[in-house]
Amino acid sequence: MSRELPDTSGFNLAESPGHLLHRAQQFASERFTNAMAGARLTQRQFAVLHATAQQEGLTQTDLVKATGIDRSTLAELVARMVKNGLLEREKLEGDARANAVKLSTEGRTLLEVATLGAMEADEAILSSLPKNKRASFLETLRRIAITLEKGEEAAKKAREKEKEKKKKAKKKAKEKAKAKAKKAAKKAAKKLNNPDSTVAAE
Numbered sequence: 001m002s003r004e005l006p007d008t009s010g011f012n013l014a015e016s017p018g019h020l021l022h023r024a025q026q027f028a029s030e031r032f033t034n035a036m037a038g039a040r041l042t043q044r045q046f047a048v049l050h051a052t053a054q055q056e057g058l059t060q061t062d063l064v065k066a067t068g069i070d071r072s073t074l075a076e077l078v079a080r081m082v083k084n085g086l087l088e089r090e091k092l093e094g095d096a097r098a099n100a101v102k103l104s105t106e107g108r109t110l111l112e113v114a115t116l117g118a119m120e121a122d123e124a125i126l127s128s129l130p131k132n133k134r135a136s137f138l139e140t141l142r143r144i145a146i147t148l149e150k151g152e153e154a155a156k157k158a159r160e161k162e163k164e165k166k167k168k169a170k171k172k173a174k175e176k177a178k179a180k181a182k183k184a185a186k187k188a189a190k191k192l193n194n195p196d197s198t199v200a201a202e
Contacts, residue, residue, distance in 0.1 A: 041110060
């Protein structure tokens with residue numbers, strides 16, 4: 001039985017929350033770029049610089065949590081920023097697989113300029129709204145961000161749960177195979193030690 005598709009005739013792009021958020025992001029990105037006064041720094045790069053400045057020595061996992069940038073994108077972003085001399089990486093004590101990220105001198109200087117630009121961009125965005133709507137606008141954005149973070153956290157927990165489930169299943173299968181092999185070995189040893197029992201059974 002075919003499933004009836006919902007009616008899409010009433011969809012209005014101009015009233016779509018997703019489309020409007022995208023347009024708002026375009027506005028924010030444009031204002032941010034203009035405020036940078038020629039400095040080649042994206043909003044994501046600024047977020048990484050700012051988060052790193054707040055707590056020197058963060059790992060890339062910490063930066064994912066602090067910025068909301070997905071792990072693969074952040075890894076590529078940090079590598080590029082290290083190459084461009086904005087960040088420095090060093091092995092974390094006690095964990096050779098993890099890197100601590102720090103601001104370079106150039107990165108710190110650029111951050112000061114970029115922060116002024118970000119403040120100008122924020123002011124431009126808020127000034128497009130009536131004063132009595134600005135607080136509720138920020139609260140709405142915070143709610144969306146929190147919902148996103150909760151969704152990511154739930155997805156992470158689900159992945160960890162699935163990983164643990166597979167680990168337990170693998171362990172159980174290994175123990176079962178080991179017990180079966182032990183039983184077979186015990187049976188074979190019994191036959192070797194008592195060959196008459198085999199003859200009697202025949």
